[in-house]
Amino acid sequence: MQTIERTTLSELVGNEQYARKVLPFIRGEYFSDRTERIVFEEIQKFVERYNALPTKSTLEIEIDSRRDLNEDDIRRVLDVVKELENDKDVNYEWLVETTEKFCKDKAVYNAIVEGIQIIDGKDKERGPDAIPSILTDALAVGFDNSVGHDYLLDADKRFDYYHTVEQKIPFDLEFFNRITKGGLPPKTLNIALAGTGVGKSLFMCHVAANCMNQGKNVLYITLEMAEERIAERIDANLMNVSMEDLHDLPKTMYDSKINNIIKETNGQLVIKEYPTASAHSAHFRGLIKELAIKRTFRPDIIFIDYLNICASSRFKGASNVNSYMYIKSIAEELRGLAVETNVPIMSATQTTRSGFSNSDVGLEDTSESFGLPATADFMFALISNEELDALNQIAVKQLKNRYNDPTINKRFVIGIDRAKMRLFDVEAGQQNGLADSNQTEEVDEFDTPTFDQTDFGEGWKV
Numbered sequence: 001m002q003t004i005e006r007t008t009l010s011e012l013v014g015n016e017q018y019a020r021k022v023l024p025f026i027r028g029e030y031f032s033d034r035t036e037r038i039v040f041e042e043i044q045k046f047v048e049r050y051n052a053l054p055t056k057s058t059l060e061i062e063i064d065s066r067r068d069l070n071e072d073d074i075r076r077v078l079d080v081v082k083e084l085e086n087d088k089d090v091n092y093e094w095l096v097e098t099t100e101k102f103c104k105d106k107a108v109y110n111a112i113v114e115g116i117q118i119i120d121g122k123d124k125e126r127g128p129d130a131i132p133s134i135l136t137d138a139l140a141v142g143f144d145n146s147v148g149h150d151y152l153l154d155a156d157k158r159f160d161y162y163h164t165v166e167q168k169i170p171f172d173l174e175f176f177n178r179i180t181k182g183g184l185p186p187k188t189l190n191i192a193l194a195g196t197g198v199g200k201s202l203f204m205c206h207v208a209a210n211c212m213n214q215g216k217n218v219l220y221i222t223l224e225m226a227e228e229r230i231a232e233r234i235d236a237n238l239m240n241v242s243m244e245d246l247h248d249l250p251k252t253m254y255d256s257k258i259n260n261i262i263k264e265t266n267g268q269l270v271i272k273e274y275p276t277a278s279a280h281s282a283h284f285r286g287l288i289k290e291l292a293i294k295r296t297f298r299p300d301i302i303f304i305d306y307l308n309i310c311a312s313s314r315f316k317g318a319s320n321v322n323s324y325m326y327i328k329s330i331a332e333e334l335r336g337l338a339v340e341t342n343v344p345i346m347s348a349t350q351t352t353r354s355g356f357s358n359s360d361v362g363l364e365d366t367s368e369s370f371g372l373p374a375t376a377d378f379m380f381a382l383i384s385n386e387e388l389d390a391l392n393q394i395a396v397k398q399l400k401n402r403y404n405d406p407t408i409n410k411r412f413v414i415g416i417d418r419a420k421m422r423l424f425d426v427e428a429g430q431q432n433g434l435a436d437s438n439q440t441e442e443v444d445e446f447d448t449p450t451f452d453q454t455d456f457g458e459g460w461k462v
Contacts, residue, residue, distance in 0.1 A: 004098060004102045005032075005033065005102075006036070006080075007087075007090075007095075007098075008022075008026070008099055008102070009036060009039055009043070009084055010084040010086045011086050011090070011095060012040070012043050013043065013056060013059070013086065014053075014085075015095075017092065018092065018095060018099075019053055021096055021143070022096060022143065023044065023047060025100075025103055025141070026103060027103075028041050029106075030102070030103055030106035030107070032106075035073075035077045035080050038063070038069070039063075039077060039080050039081060039084075042062050042063060043059070045062075046058065056081055056082070056084060059081045060078055063077050063078060063081065064078070096143065100143045103142075103143075104138075104142065107137075107138040107141040108138045108139065108141075111135050112135075114134055115134060115135070118131060119131075129286070132286070132289050133286060133289055136289050136293075166182075167185070167186065168180070168182045168183035168184055169183045169184050169211055169214070169301055170183035170214070171183060171184075171207065172210045172213075173414055173423060173424075173425055174425045175396070175409055175412045175425070176396075176414075178404075178408075178409055179398060179401060179403070179408070179409050180401075181403050181404050184378070185344060185403070186342045186343050187338050187342060187343075187344070188335075188338055188344045188345070188377040188378065189331065189334055189338055189345050189375060189378075190344060190346045190347070190377060190378040190379070191307065191346075191347055191348060191349055191373070191376045191379040192204070192346070192348040192349075192379075192381075192382055193349055193350075193351060193379060193380065193381045193382070193399065194348065194350070194351060194382035195350065195351045195384075196350065198382050198384045198394070199382055199384065199394055199416065200305070200348035200382065201224070201230075201306075201348070202418065202421055202423075203348075203423065204220075204305055204347075204348065205220075205230060205233040205237060205421055206237055206423045207303070207346060208220050208234060208269065208303050209234045209237040209238050211267065211300070211301050212238075212265055212267035212268070213238070213264065213267065214265075214267065215265055215267045216267045217268045217270075217298060217299050217300045217301075218267065218268070218299065218300070218302075218303070219270050219272070219288070219291070219297075219301075219302045220269065220270070220272070220302075220303045220305070221271075221273075221274065221279075221284060221287075221302065221303065221304045222271065222272070222274070223273075223274050223276050223277070223279060223305065223306070223310060224276065224305055224309060225273075227271045227272070227273040232246065234269065234421070236419075236420050236421045237420060237421045237422050238257075238261050239261070240420060241257075242420050243419055243420070243421065244419065270291060270295075270299075272287055276309045277311055278311060279310060280312055280313040280330070280333065281313050281334055284302075284304070284334075284337060285337060285340070285341075299343055300343055301343055301344050301345075302337075302338070302341070302343055303345075304346070304347040305348065306350075307330055307331060307347040307348065307372065308327060310330050312326055312330050312333060313333055314329050314333065324370065324371050325371070327372050328372060328374070329371075331371065331372045331376065334347065335377075349372055351366070352366070361383055361397060363379070363399050363400065373399065373400055376400060377400075377403070378400065378401055378402060379398075379399040379400040379401075380397060380398050380399055381397045381399055382395070382396060383397060388413070391430075392415055392416055393413045393415055393426060393430070394413065394414055394415075395412075395413050396412055396413065397410065397411050398410050398411075413426055413430060414426060
């Protein structure tokens with residue numbers, strides 16, 4: 001009786017179109033019969049070495065010359081080779097679809113077997129925590145047709161891409177939507193740069209609360225504050241209650257406000273705390289997979305508070321590598337995670353000691369590593385001083401922007417309510433003098449500036 005395993009081997013020898021299509025995705029472990037697995041391995045080795053399909057005679061010679069097989073093994077393997085005969089009339093699409101299903105089924109079966117071995121303690125290198133990742137990888141097995149973008153043949157697809165509205169997660173802050181052309185796109189790393197106490201976590205908590213209000217699923221990873229502290233800030237934001245008053249709310253009123261939040265949004269928010277400098281992108285990836293399996297939760301945006309106190313999955317501790325490479329590595333890993341999960345990631349970083357006192361922060365004020373701004377897609381500084389605090393405002397300066405021209409609306413201010421952990425748009429007149437000549441039309445360039453445009457460090461004009 002002809003099996004899919006024998007059919008696959010037969011077509012790999014005699015059907016070049018089929019072989020080129022499926023060979024990159026088939027693995028020797030999918031063949032449960034040892035003799036068939038040996039035949040497949042010989043086919044695979046020949047194609048990799050000579051970039052051509054082997055003949056039956058070629059396979060017989062290669063198998064007969066193997067020294068790791070006894071005479072009985074060689075005889076059984078040669079019997080399989082002699083029976084290989086591809087069908088000239090077989091339907092190509094059916095053949096590919098059936099082979100893909102065979103690969104998927106075998107991958108899942110093998111994953112279940114691996115899981116049982118882990119549970120039984122037979123696998124000494126992996127624990128039960130590895131099982132979700134093994135199953136997820138097995139379920140992801142499939143044939144991917146894409147081998148790159150052909151500039152000429154894919155011109156129509158490129159035209160459609162130019163006229164497709166990119167799915168972004170918008171801000172509730174007007175100027176941030178302007179400079180990002182409508183919000184944060186997927187597969188990006190976005191960084192807020194600020195000194196200690198300026199408002200990095202406040203900014204991320206506000207944006208996280210807004211994303212949840214939009215019905216988005218939000219994953220907030222904290223390595224600095226406790227989960228309850230982050231939830232407290234988001235409570236204050238969503239309930240429009242000061243942090244101080246939040247602790248005085250009666251239970252009935254608190255429950256009422258929570259019920260109102262539930263009614264007003266379909267979004268979910270998961271906050272996960274890790275010890276400082278103990279977690280890296282692999283931990284975050286595992287968390288995402290675990291949430292998908294246990295809670296059917298898939299994030300639309302991820303917040304990581306904050307990047308510099310993450311660990312690197314490539315460097316085990318920073319003792320043997322300088323801070324430039326270590327922080328750059330973390331940034332690259334997080335951006336890779338954003339691409340892999342197809343979501344935007346928002347994080348933050350500290351300014352240097354000199355940048356903390358600057359009134360006009362630049363990329364050079366990024367602490368520890370200039371490799372971070374080199375990797376980020378969007379980076380902006382949050383700047384505060386006594387004059388701005390008196391106005392309940394915080395200044396924003398674009399540092400790097402792959403979404404738009406960073407010279408347009410380079411500087412602007414937003415309102416801040418620290419008690420309620422909220423940000424808000426200010427009146428157009430309060431933006432006067434903040435921006436470069438490319439500022440939008442609401443700003444009168446002849447008004448008295450609040451934010452000095454001279455070299456950084458020279459202060460604010462009052």
